[in-house]
Amino acid sequence: MIECWRWYGEYDLISLSEIAQTGARGIVSALHNIPYGEVWPNDQIQARNDQFKSAGFHWAVVESLPVHERIKRGDGDLSTLFSNYRQSIVNLADHGVKTICYNFMPLLDWTRTDLTAPVLGGGTCLRFDAVKMAAFEIHMLARKNAEADYDESVVIAAKHWFDRSSQSDQDELLDAIMAGMPGAFDRYDVAGLNDALAQYQGIDRNVLRQNYKRFLDEVVPTAAENGVKLCVHPDDPPRDILGLPRIVSTAEDLEWIMKAHDNPANGVTLCSGSLGANPQNNIPKIAANVADRIHFAHLRNVRSEPNGSFEEAPHLDGDTDMIALIKVLLDEQSRRREMGRSDYQIPFRPDHGHHILSDADREYIPGYPLVGRLRGLAELRGVMRALSHV
Structure with missing residues (x-):
């Protein structure tokens, strides 16, 4: 598999020279300065590509080419937004960047309630606390009918947390949740978040699926024509x-997506941590079911709790059998190689990581420290080498 490292460009406090010392040679990055919905220009793609090449890397995956919120909402005339997205795909392909990760999550890219939860043995991790999230939704945001989304015990505990919380506690919780906002600039206070959520009124699961299928129908053919894997x-x-x-x-969602526009260019980023936060998801089994459409992998682990909370675990610990999952990925690579495919290797990156050792002395994008991810990469690399010799 292709060892990669996510880098946030000008917003990242880790340098390319430091990344080079991890052993990774593929970079996962984006043009984070381009506003959502605009075309990624050739000159900026070329400049970023040249920057990576001069540092000894190749731009393995774009993460992410963002989908505008209006597309997710199906809001108004979307022809320009779709055209711009297609043109960005073409421009990236012209520069040899042909794997593009994206998401279709409304408004938030990811959600955590704690950015520095303590872990056993020292260090910190990202955490989603169901009680705090319920307190935020029910008492801080005052979202109508939010109680119905949580177990009664969580609702009771959320009221207790809120009653005891200080303004500083509430501000810290809001900051943690806002850390999952896409892009470099957009952040909301409670009133602003309520306004943003109001734009999604009337958009349920079925409507969002319809809007997603429309997006796939608009962009997958262009990707396929240009040899790009979405x-x-x-x-x-x-x-x-x-x-x-x-x-x-x-698993059912992924099956629907593959059938919604049945083309090999329409694929999956297999994120073991995101899927793994649902205890009902069997990650190795899901990976086996969609193996031929896995174009990219995020390898991390989580440890879930009965009330819906979870936190980032060490890469080889947690709820997901990482060794079994990696075996699925390596078997799929072997199948592709036997087919004669030149692009048989699956790029992956160690996703997230504990803030450990000297990570505590530096500022990082939440979840993306240097030492913690290096530990994860080394562990994953060891598993892959061992399985390759069995």
Whole structure:
């Protein structure tokens, strides 16, 4: 498999020279300065590509080419947005960048309630606490009928947390949730978030699926014509959030997506952590079911709790059998190689990581420290080497 590392360009405090020391040679990145919905220009793609090549890397995967919120909502005349997305695909392909990760999560890219939850042995991790999320939705956001989305015990505990919380506690919770907003600039206060959520009124699971199918029908043919592999990222977490529907959360969802536009260019980013946050998801089995459409993999682990909470676990621990999952991916690579495909290798990256050791002395994008991800990459690399010699 192709060892990769996610890099946030000018917004990342980790340098390419530091990444080179991890052993990864593929970069997963994007043009984070381009506003959503605009064409990614050739000159900026070329400049970023040249930057990677001069540092000894290749641009293995775009993560992400964002889908505009209006497309997700099916809002108004979308012809320009679809045209711009198709042109960006073409421009990337012209520069040899032919794997594109994206998501179709309404409003939030990912959701956590704690960015520095303590872990056993020292260090911190990302955490989703169902009680805090319920407190946010029910008491801070005052979302109508939010109680119905949580077990009664969680609702009771959420009221207790809120009653005891200080303004600082509530501000910290809002900041953690807003860290999952896409892009570099958009963040909301409670009133602004309510306004943004109001734009999704009337959009349920079925409507969102219809809008997603329209997106696939508009862009997959262009990807296929240009040899580009599109790969949707699963919902994180795999459950409805803030009253917004999620449609990339289960094995059934992935099966629907593959059939919605049945073309090899319409594929999956197999994120073991996002899917793994639902205890009902058997990740190795899901991977086997969609193996021929896995164009990219995020390998991380989570440890779930009965009330719906979960936190990031070490890469080889947690709820997902990572060794079994990697075997599925390696078997799929072998199948592709035997078919004679030159692009048989699956790019992957160690996703997230604990903030450990010298990570504590630096600022990082939440979940993307240097040492914690290096530990994960080394562990995953060891598993792959061992399985390759069996």
